[in-house]
Amino acid sequence: MDYRKLSFSLILCLFAGYLGSVLNSVSINTWYPTIIKPSFTPASIIFPIVWTILYILMGISLYIILVKNSVHYKKLLMIFSVQLVLNVLWSFFFFTLKSPLLGLIEIIILDIAVLVNMIYFYKVSKTATYLLSPYFAWIIFATILNISIFILN
Numbered sequence: 024m025d026y027r028k029l030s031f032s033l034i035l036c037l038f039a040g041y042l043g044s045v046l047n048s049v050s051i052n053t054w055y056p057t058i059i060k061p062s063f064t065p066a067s068i069i070f071p072i073v074w075t076i077l078y079i080l081m082g083i084s085l086y087i088i089l090v091k092n093s094v095h096y097k098k099l100l101m102i103f104s105v106q107l108v109l110n111v112l113w114s115f116f117f118f119t120l121k122s123p124l125l126g127l128i129e130i131i132i133l134d135i136a137v138l139v140n141m142i143y144f145y146k147v148s149k150t151a152t153y154l155l156s157p158y159f160a161w162i163i164f165a166t167i168l169n170i171s172i173f174i175l176n
Contacts, residue, residue, distance in 0.1 A: 028089045033082035039107045040078040044071070046114035054121050061171035077158045081107075084144065084154035093147045102143050106136035110162075123173040130166050137162060 051067075065073075088099050113133055117126030137159050145152040 025086075025090055029082075029086045032086035032089060033079065036078040036082035036085065036107065037075075039111050040074055042111045043074075043114040046111070047118045049119045050121055051118065055118065058123075058172060059175040061168065061175065063171075064168060073161060077161055080154045081158055084151040087148050087151040087154070088144055091147050095143075095147070099143055099147065102136075102140050106133065106140045109133040109136050113165075117169070123169060123176060127166075127169045127173050130162065130169050134159075134162055134166055 085100075085103055088103070089096060093099060109129065109132060113126055113129050116122055116129045137155065141152045141155050141159060144155065
């Protein structure tokens with residue numbers, strides 16, 4: 024086991040989660056409670072738990088790709104990084120700018136980026152791709168939630 028690559032992968036993903044939570048904190052207790060949300064919106068306590076698990080799974084997925092020593096590892100790291108940056112940007116658009124519309128546009132791009140990430144990872148490691156599957160499912164759910172919030176507000 025390459026602990027350096029594992030640490031890098033986990034810290035990178037958890038740091039992205041931290042950045043997202045900082046961006047959320049701008050309006051999570053002020054603006055967000057005032058908007059109309061659909062009935063299927065999870066309780067607030069669910070989000071940090073789910074996201075922490077997802078960021079850990081993403082980190083493990085990245086680690087698997089990094090230790091495979093694929094000749095394309097730089098390209099794979101770049102693709103992964105793009106979707107990770109898009110992940111953080113959603114919090115900026117939705118919470119910091121308080122814009123469900125910009126959040127919606129951005130999360131659709133994120134959906135596509137994660138799918139592309141999974142397709143490229145699959146060519147190197149099926150396990151790495153499977154570890155991203157819960158993340159993909161969650162952001163699809165988040166997209167539906169974002170659409171609903173946009174429509175309701």
